[in-house]
Amino acid sequence: MLTAQDDLIGHQTPAPFATSGAGDARFTERYWYTAHPIDGSELLFDAGLGYYPNKDVMDAFAGLTIGRRQYNFRASRRLGGRPLETSVGPFRIEIVEGMKRHRLTLVENPSGISFSLEFEASFPSAQEKQNYRERDGLVEEDLARVSQFGRWRGWIVVDGRRFNVEPAMWWGQRDRSWGLRSEMRTDETRPPVATHRNFFWTWSMFQFETSALSIFLKERSPGKPHYLSGTEFKRESDGSVSHREVVAVEHRIDWANDPLGQTIANGDLTFQFDRGAPRQVKMHGLPTRFYLKAGMYGGLQGWTHGDDRGDYYAAHDVWNLDDPATREVARTLSDHVIKLESAGDVGFGISEYGVATGYPLYEGPQKFPAL
Known part of the structure; x- marks a missing residue:
């Protein structure tokens, strides 16, 4: 199918833009963002958008955790003749300046959530190593990802409450990915549910005033990762930014005594780099998390990323994060706000993580799902 996008340069295959990844239905492009204050306020903003050209679908989610309540909005539309528009109903992402400045808006809608926010990069973007995996001779995942740190400006309204967002106080992260993604279905209402054994993983983004560090680790045996990608940025005295891999x-x-799921209390990480001295980082899990099930990660009550829900469809809800039934649905996968210490510097960031049954360490939390 031809679209207006085909009048622009940028084709990389002898096919229209509407066909990507050799026509594989799993081909996905995603945006993801978080924002959180660094003064201890129990607030966390999350948002994302997915583009599925071979399914003719775009979907999006956004929300805010306030204390122990998580407010959620999600929506889906068919691409039709508007594949260029990174918008779904009232939600829109604008790339004001690539790799530098993005604008996110959600106009008033029945969810009671609205916002106008601008992300400005605080460090250069980091390209992760290609995430390629085969199973039984078939490509299960082949994904490129870029991550970046930044500061936020604007406002958020949730349930009649307005939060002003200033860059000195609101730090955050974003990522951008494209390629073939494994579904990792965890929605019990739409089996079969994927089963996971014998691994530990974390995708974490740590930010300090003059440095930042992103890490993606997957391992089945402690100290022997089968996937590891990470970058450290440091702002030098002359204003330039250096980086190490x-x-x-x-x-x-150390895992919290959480009766409802996997929760990191504290952690000690030691990073080795391609040059220079190692770096130790102490993690302290703060109370605030945004559970990504609300954004259809793994599927939620029959709705999975890329599902065709018609020309336009939207839903919203509020989750009580102290409710056992809610946490059972939410499972483990979440953006968890982390306070950091490293060589006298204090920082903040986000950690996603999970440990599956059979991994030799951390047996306690394995009674809960890893994702």
Whole structure:
């Protein structure tokens, strides 16, 4: 199918833009963002958008955790003749300046959530190593990802409450990915549910005033990762930014006595780099999390990323995060706000993580799902 996008340059295959990844239905492009204050306020903003050209679908989610309540909005539309528009109903992403400045808006809608926010990069973007995986001779995942740190400006309204967002106080992260993604279905209402054994993983983004560090670690045996990608940025005295690549990481995690799921209390990480001295980072899990099930990660009550819900469809809800039934649905996958200490510097960031049954360490939390 031809669209207006085909009048622009940028084709990389002898096919229209509406066909991507050799026509594989799994081909996905995603945006993801978080924003959180660094003064201890129990607030966390999350948003994302998915583009599925071979399914003729775009979907999006946004929400805010306030204390122990999580407010959620999600929507889906068919691409039709508007594949260029990164918008779904009242939600829109604008790339004001690539790799530098993005604008996110959600106009008034029945969810009671609205916002106008601008992300400005605080460090350069980091390209992760290609995430390629085969199973039984078939490509299960082949994904490129870029991550970046930044500061936020604007406002958020939730349930009649307005929060002003200023860059000195609101730090955050974003990522951008494209390629073939494994579905990792965890929605019990739409089986079969994927089962996971014998691994630990974390995708974490740590930010300090003059440095930042992103890490993606997957391992089945402690100290022997089958996937490791990470970058450290440091702002030098002359204003330039240097970077090093992570080549190894050691971890020791203390898990909270959370009766409802996997929750990191504290952690010690030691990073080795391609050059220079190692770096130790202490993690302290703060109370605030946004559970990504609300954005259809793994599927939620029959709605999975890329599902065709018609020309336009939207839903919203509010989750009580102390409710056992809600947490059972939400499972583990979440953006967890983390306070950090490293060589006298204090920082903040986000950690996503999980440990599956059979991994030799961290047996306690394995009674809960890893994702």
